[in-house]
Ligand SMILES: Cc1cc2nc3c(=O)[nH]c(=O)nc-3n(C[C@H](O)[C@H](O)[C@H](O)COP(=O)(O)OP(=O)(O)OC[C@H]3O[C@@H](n4cnc5c(N)ncnc54)[C@H](O)[C@@H]3O)c2cc1C
C-alpha cells in the first residue's frame with residue numbers, strides 16, 4: 001500500500017494527459033498513454049491501486065481463497081482423506097490478505113509508473129477552471145484530462161447507524177480478530193462474497209437484504225442457486241428485511257431492529273449497501289462538468305460536458321453508468337486512449353461485459369437475463385446443462401450448478417449465465433462468441449479437451465442442435481445415406 005512520494009516541483013505542467021485518481025481506471029489509462037509516448041501526469045491522493053488493490057477485488061479474493069481452503073479441509077473426507085474442522089488463525093488470515101496486496105502492489109507503484117515516464121504526483125487534485133487542475137502547489141494545464149476518482153461505500157441513513165461502530169469494505173480487511181457473529185447489511189456482490197468467506201472461516205453470519213432476493217441484478221434462477229448454497233453453509237439469510245434502527249447491544253456489539261420487532265444481534269456489523277461515485281472535492285463546477293447521482297455525466301465517447309475532460313471507471317455516470325468493475329474501468333481506459341490520442345470514434349456500452357460473483361459456487365454472467373431477453377426479443381430459446389452431467393465435475397465432486405444460455409430461435413447468443421465451479425473462467429467463450437457475433441452452433445462445433453469443466457459450454461451449445469436431430473428430413477437423409485452403403 002504505497003503513497004505517491006514527492007512532487008514534481010512547482011510551476012505549470014503541460015502534459016498531453018492529466019489523470020486524476022490512480023485506481024484501476026487511472027492506472028490503466030496512464031500506463032497505456034505513456035507506453036504510446038504521450039506525456040502523462042497522474043495524481044493520487046491516497047493509495048496507488050485504488051479500491052481494487054487495497055480494499056476491493058484483491059483482499060476479497062484473498063479472503064475467499066482462505067475460506068476455500070477451510071471448506072476443502074471439511075470436505076476432504078469425501079475423497080478418503082482425514083478431514084476435520086480447520087483451526088483458523090484470523091491474524092494469519094489477515095497476514096495472508098495483506099500479503100496478497102503487497103505481492104501485487106509493485107505493479108501499481110509510483111516507482112513503476114515513474115519508470116514508465118509518468119509524472120506521478122501525491123495530492124488531492126481539483127479543477128480551478130475549465131483548463132486547469134491543481135494538486136498541492138502544482139498546476140497542470142493538460143491537453144486532455146481524465147477523471148478516474150472511483151466510488152466509495154454508500155451508507156444508508158438508518159436510525160442509530162452512526163452511533164455504533166460499523167465496517168465497510170474500507171475497514172473489514174483490517175479486522176484481525178474473529179467476529180463472534182458478523183451481521184451483513186446488503187445482499188449484493190460485496191455482501192454475499194464477504195459473508196460466505198467469513199462463514200466458511202467458522203464465523204456465524206447473518207445477511208439482511210431489504211430486497212426480495214440476493215444478487216438482484218442476476219437471473220433469479222441462477223442467483224437462487226447461490227442463495228441456497230449460502231443457506232446450506234449455515235448463513236442466516238433474511239430477504240425483505242426492513243431495518244427500523246440499530247443500537248448498541250447489551251454488553252458488546254450491535255443490535256439491529258427489524259420492522260416487525262425481530263432483533264438481530266452481532267459482534268460486528270458490515271454495511272455493504274452499494275456504491276456512490278466520488279464527484280465531490282474535485283471542482284467539477286469550476287470546470288463546467290455536469291454530474292448527478294449516477295456520477296460524472298459522460299456521453300457514449302466518455303466525454304464530460306467539458307469536451308477536454310473524460311470520466312472513466314466507477315465515477316463515470318450518464319452513458320457509462322451501471323457496471324462498476326475493474327475490467328470495465330480498464331475497458332473505459334482503452335476507449336479514452338483511442339479517442340483522446342488517436343481521435344478515433346468510440347462508443348461505450350457496445351461490448352458485452354461479463355460479471356462474476358466469487359461465491360462458492362461462482363456466478364458468472366454476460367448479456368441479457370432470460371426476463372430481459374423475453375422483453376426485448378419475444379421468442380427465445382433457453383439452453384441448460386447441469387454440472388452434475390460433466391465428468392470432471394463428478395470426479396471433483398463439484399456437481400452443484402448449471403449453465404443457462406439464452407439464444408434466438410436462429411442461434412444468436414443473447415446472454416449466458418453460469419453458476420458452478422470455475423464459472424468465472426467458463427464464461428469467456430460466451431463473451432468471445434457474443435462480441436464476435438458467433439452463433440451457439442459455433443461453440444457446439446469446437447473441440448473441447450476431455451475431461452474439463454469447459455465441456456459444459458459444448459454440452460449447452462449442443463442442446464441447441466438436438467431438435468434438428470429429431471427433424472424427419474434429417475433422419476430420412478441419414479437413412480438414405482445408410483442405404484447407399
Ligand atoms: C469489496 C469489493 C470487491 C470487489 N471485487 C471486484 C472484483 O472481484 N472484480 C471486479 O472487477 N471489480 C470488483 N470490485 C469493483 C472494483 O474495485 C472497482 O470497480 C474498481 O476499483 C474501480 O476502479 P476506479 O479506478 O474507477 O476507482 P478506484 O479504484 O476507487 O480508484 C479511484 C482513485 O482515485 C483517487 N481519488 C479520488 N479523488 C481524488 C482526487 N480528488 N485527487 C486525487 N485522487 C483522487 C482515490 O484515492 C482512488 O485511489 C470490487 C469492489 C469492492 C468494494
Ligand SMILES: NC(=O)c1ccc[n+]([C@@H]2O[C@H](COP(=O)([O-])OP(=O)(O)OC[C@H]3O[C@@H](n4cnc5c(N)ncnc54)[C@H](O)[C@@H]3O)[C@@H](O)[C@H]2O)c1
Nearest residue numbers: 156186187188189190191209210211272273274324356357
Ligand atoms: N465480484 C465482483 O466483481 C464484485 C464484488 C464486489 C463488488 N463489486 C462491485 O461493487 C458494487 C457494489 O457492491 P455492493 O454489494 O455494495 O452493492 P449492490 O448495489 O450490488 O448491492 C447492495 C445491496 O444492498 C441492499 N440494500 C441497500 N440498502 C439496504 C438497507 N438499508 N438494508 C438492507 N439492504 C439494503 C440492496 O437492496 C442491494 O441488494 C457491485 O455492484 C460491483 O460493481 C464487484
